[in-house]
Amino acid sequence: MLKAAIMGFGTVGSGVYEILEKNADVVSNNARQPIEVKYILDLRDFPQYPFQEKFVKDFSVIENDPEVAIVAETMGGKGAAYEFTKRCLLAGKHVVTSNKELVATHGAELLKIAKEHNVNYLFEASVGGGIPIIRPMFQCLTANHMTQIAGILNGTTNYILTRMIRAGLPFADALCEAQAKGYAEANPSADIDGLDACRKVCILSSIAYGDHVYPEYVETEGISKITLNDVAYADKADCVVKLLGRTVLNDDGSIYAFVAPHFVSKSSPLASVEDVFNAIMITGDMLGDAMFYGQGAGKLATASAVVADMIDCARHNEKRRNIGWGDGSKKLVRPLDTFESGWYVRLKGKDAAEKLKAAFPDCTLLPSEIGEVACLTGKVSTKDMRAACEQLKNVAGCMRVL
Amino acid sequence: MLKAAIMGFGTVGSGVYEILEKNADVVSNNARQPIEVKYILDLRDFPQYPFQEKFVKDFSVIENDPEVAIVAETMGGKGAAYEFTKRCLLAGKHVVTSNKELVATHGAELLKIAKEHNVNYLFEASVGGGIPIIRPMFQCLTANHMTQIAGILNGTTNYILTRMIRAGLPFADALCEAQAKGYAEANPSADIDGLDACRKVCILSSIAYGDHVYPEYVETEGISKITLNDVAYADKADCVVKLLGRTVLNDDGSIYAFVAPHFVSKSSPLASVEDVFNAIMITGDMLGDAMFYGQGAGKLATASAVVADMIDCARHNEKRRNIGWGDGSKKLVRPLDTFESGWYVRLKGKDAAEKLKAAFPDCTLLPSEIGEVACLTGKVSTKDMRAACEQLKNVAGCMRVL
Numbered sequence: 147m148l149k150a151a152i153m154g155f156g157t158v159g160s161g162v163y164e165i166l167e168k169n170a171d172v173v174s175n176n177a178r179q180p181i182e183v184k185y186i187l188d189l190r191d192f193p194q195y196p197f198q199e200k201f202v203k204d205f206s207v208i209e210n211d212p213e214v215a216i217v218a219e220t221m222g223g224k225g226a227a228y229e230f231t232k233r234c235l236l237a238g239k240h241v242v243t244s245n246k247e248l249v250a251t252h253g254a255e256l257l258k259i260a261k262e263h264n265v266n267y268l269f270e271a272s273v274g275g276g277i278p279i280i281r282p283m284f285q286c287l288t289a290n291h292m293t294q295i296a297g298i299l300n301g302t303t304n305y306i307l308t309r310m311i312r313a314g315l316p317f318a319d320a321l322c323e324a325q326a327k328g329y330a331e332a333n334p335s336a337d338i339d340g341l342d343a344c345r346k347v348c349i350l351s352s353i354a355y356g357d358h359v360y361p362e363y364v365e366t367e368g369i370s371k372i373t374l375n376d377v378a379y380a381d382k383a384d385c386v387v388k389l390l391g392r393t394v395l396n397d398d399g400s401i402y403a404f405v406a407p408h409f410v411s412k413s414s415p416l417a418s419v420e421d422v423f424n425a426i427m428i429t430g431d432m433l434g435d436a437m438f439y440g441q442g443a444g445k446l447a448t449a450s451a452v453v454a455d456m457i458d459c460a461r462h463n464e465k466r467r468n469i470g471w472g473d474g475s476k477k478l479v480r481p482l483d484t485f486e487s488g489w490y491v492r493l494k495g496k497d498a499a500e501k502l503k504a505a506f507p508d509c510t511l512l513p514s515e516i517g518e519v520a521c522l523t524g525k526v527s528t529k530d531m532r533a534a535c536e537q538l539k540n541v542a543g544c545m546r547v548l
Numbered sequence: 549m550l551k552a553a554i555m556g557f558g559t560v561g562s563g564v565y566e567i568l569e570k571n572a573d574v575v576s577n578n579a580r581q582p583i584e585v586k587y588i589l590d591l592r593d594f595p596q597y598p599f600q601e602k603f604v605k606d607f608s609v610i611e612n613d614p615e616v617a618i619v620a621e622t623m624g625g626k627g628a629a630y631e632f633t634k635r636c637l638l639a640g641k642h643v644v645t646s647n648k649e650l651v652a653t654h655g656a657e658l659l660k661i662a663k664e665h666n667v668n669y670l671f672e673a674s675v676g677g678g679i680p681i682i683r684p685m686f687q688c689l690t691a692n693h694m695t696q697i698a699g700i701l702n703g704t705t706n707y708i709l710t711r712m713i714r715a716g717l718p719f720a721d722a723l724c725e726a727q728a729k730g731y732a733e734a735n736p737s738a739d740i741d742g743l744d745a746c747r748k749v750c751i752l753s754s755i756a757y758g759d760h761v762y763p764e765y766v767e768t769e770g771i772s773k774i775t776l777n778d779v780a781y782a783d784k785a786d787c788v789v790k791l792l793g794r795t796v797l798n799d800d801g802s803i804y805a806f807v808a809p810h811f812v813s814k815s816s817p818l819a820s821v822e823d824v825f826n827a828i829m830i831t832g833d834m835l836g837d838a839m840f841y842g843q844g845a846g847k848l849a850t851a852s853a854v855v856a857d858m859i860d861c862a863r864h865n866e867k868r869r870n871i872g873w874g875d876g877s878k879k880l881v882r883p884l885d886t887f888e889s890g891w892y893v894r895l896k897g898k899d900a901a902e903k904l905k906a907a908f909p910d911c912t913l914l915p916s917e918i919g920e921v922a923c924l925t926g927k928v929s930t931k932d933m934r935a936a937c938e939q940l941k942n943v944a945g946c947m948r949v950l
Binding site for chain 1: 567570571574575577578579580672678679680683684687688689690691692693758817820821832833834835836837838839840841842843846848849851852853855856859860863864867870
């Protein structure tokens with residue numbers, strides 16, 4: 147019997163408790179012993195639940211109880227969660243988490259502390275919710291240089307884009323619908339501005355390239371400027387609009403890491419990932435493309451990854467997982483200026499076609515509406531594209547093509 | 549520095565050597581030490597390679613060299629590969645393999661021997677080639693009852709079906725093309741009759757349900773009877789024809805396990821898996837659907853999974869992975885008779901429509917060609933469907949719908 151604590155009894159935390167109860171058979175079978183929740187830390191009251199004796203409001207109860215071997219941190223944020231995680235690790239407790247913000251911001255430090263105290267800090271649930279992605283990267287793709295990562299990493303924005311594409315809803319209406327369904331929060335900025343996806347890019351890049359990639363180095367653009375016109379042009383180009391988090395490896399070991407909406411060719415498996423689903427495509431120099439697909443969010447899907455991490459700790463209680471990455475001093479991320487790609491450009495105004503052709507002589511014009519013209523360009527560097535957009539003035543839409 | 553041996557220098561074995569050379573930097577970084585191939589066992593001569601001193605024809609050289617810590621078995625088959633694998637494990641060497649036939653036939657026994665001798669027997673490459681699937685099942689989905697597994701597990705048959713669907717080639721022509729491209733062997737039976745997929749179903753089921761599922765319990769049907777008519781009806785039903793390996797969990801813990809061609813709805817992510825790609829969809833009771841997609845075969849993709857297993861052994865040389873399953877005495881597989889599903893049925897002859905409607909009153913007729921009629925049925929048990937087909941006589945095509 148192993149004793150655990152849950153810190154934060156919100157959506158994911160309560161899901162962790164539910165799975166440990168509901169699937170106690172498979173959990174204890176795989177953990178080689180039962181896992182019992184001894185404490186649940188939350189400042190709120192939950193009078194509706196029968197297990198009142200488990201709720202505590204004082205973190206030190208968990209910290210000072212040597213019987214608690216595993217702590218699930220499902221609080222989110224990087225304030226109290228950061229402090230409590232550190233103190234749990236220092237107290238010799240394994241910590242597992244779904245908190246991408248904390249891993250993206252303090253992962254290197256927390257992994258180092260975990261190593262020094264011979265415990266695990268595991269975070270399978272922090273990227274792709276329930277989709278196995280962290281372990282496959284650490285353990286299965288190790289014979290490869292990962293030349294590229296491209297992921298649909300945020301379910302809320304993918305839902306909004308799917309509704310714009312499938313139902314013809316304008317962005318604002320699709321966002322309202324997502325909020326009504328509980329997929330988007332009242333303040334949806336972390337999702338629609340790409341911040342959530344940015345954190346996940348940081349975690350995936352840190353694993354793939356062995357040195358911490360911090361959010362401030364990852365150029366991040368959201369989906370709020372995307373219109374139904376962009377969506378329609380994508381369709382004409384046999385593409386769909388998707389918000390992608392991407393990392394591209396350069397020959398010198400540096401990387402481009404960014405979040406931006408893209409035109410994704412319908413022939414890519416990423417194009418058919420719809421609604422709140424997530425998918426991460428990883429290209430290895432030996433493996434080629436591999437894709438991991440599933441529910442990137444949701445109470446039980448995410449909690450099932452947290453519980454799997456708890457099971458891993460229980461099963462190998464004495465053996466720490468040999469994972470970690472450098473402190474970020476390698477500064478792997480190179481500015482996007484030199485990164486070349488094909489682009490979609492939409493231009494308003496008279497003579498738009500002529501202007502586009504002049505700016506991008508080898509571009510392909512898409513069948514266009516009155517008063518504007520759109521095209522797909524050949525390879526153009528980010529710097530050149532930004533200069534061209536500046537000069538063209540009335541650019542109404544501009545996205546990379548994948 | 550860790551010394552390794554490769555047994556069998558065919559496609560995968562030579563790929564393993566190539567990756568260990570080409571990607572020596574990332575291999576030694578992830579393994580925390582370089583891995584050097586000391587011996588290559590093969591009865592054939594390879595005068596074209598410079599590293600002649602590594603080739604041996606006598607297995608006991610490897611067996612008796614205590615310096616060899618890891619052996620990659622890429623011979624295939626269950627004759628010499630079985631004997632050599634056992635002797636390596638008994639000699640205290642880790643064994644990693646891509647040999648699905650051996651794992652499907654003797655996995656439980658070999659895992660038991662590995663455990664007794666505190667070494668690993670790892671087989672990530674045995675299912676889905678380079679796609680990470682074995683570790684995610686063992687480590688990431690552990691909080692779930694796996695209620696269903698459905699996979700496109702054989703690249704050759706998926707290539708043939710893709711060519712039938714996309715290029716309108718009849719089965720025989722598509723097979724010839726696959727042979728010309730090197731995707732299918734001169735004797736293609738193991739692929740087109742579903743035997744290869746059957747072995748992979750055995751491995752996935754053994755992991756998911758903890759007891760060995762042997763090939764003889766897995767009802768297996770190949771793709772050789774599929775015609776362009778079937779492919780056309782699938783399209784009319786908004787489906788595609790795919791060869792699936794499936795396992796379905798029953799409430800009592802028993803399973804249905806089988807390989808058969810299916811009508812797969814175009815709304816399923818499995819439908820867009822084309823050419824030689826593989827994909828495995830796993831449904832967890834907490835997680836929902838997760839899919840793993842990539843190159844299911846090919847020299848370097850498969851070899852990259854073998855090398856990842858070697859790296860895992862090197863990195864945790866002293867710590868055996870706690871994996872394994874029972875000896876098959878639970879006899880988990882239940883006959884398909886009672887398994888209910890929707891079906892596609894194609895009937896030739898006069899009054900075919902009336903006969904189908906009489907046999908399956910709630911069926912939906914598909915727009916049909918002259919001289920035959922096809923329909924989709926509601927849920928019908930396998931036993932009832934077989935009896936109905938017997939009675940209807942001129943049934944020209946019959947597949948489950950997923």
